[in-house]
Amino acid sequence: MGGQETRWGAILWGGVAGLLGAALLALAWALLIRWGGLAEGPSLKAAHYSGYFLALWAGGVAARRAGARGWFHGALGGLFYGLAAAALSLLMFSTAVSLGPFLADMGLALFLGVLGGILALNL
Secondary structure (H helix, E strand, C coil): CCCCCCCCCHHHHHHHHHHHHHHHHHHHHHHHHHHCCCCCHHHHHHHHHEEEEEEEEHHHHHHHHHHHCCCHHHHHHHHHHHHHHHHHHHHCCCCCCHHHHHHHHHHHHHHHHHHHHHHHHHH
């Protein structure tokens, strides 16, 4: 691609940043549910959807560390985070996996990673 190389280390950093953000977000939600008086059911759904924005963060970190081709490195950083989060979710919760929702989640992680990568290099 025009002599530009893929910076795999930057993509890994983006995914790790997303997972660290997920751990902090989970801790914050747990504290809000425990001592903030939030109901657990609706809070879990909100926590699930707020986790999608970590793909945006992961893509931004990957693109910023790569310094070039923000959309590409952001896409891979967001997708790496999405796959890692899905794998951890399968290890922690024994639920059935449906292909449709899984592909939708990965598509959203990819899209948000692209968006994060573009924003990280151009703003």
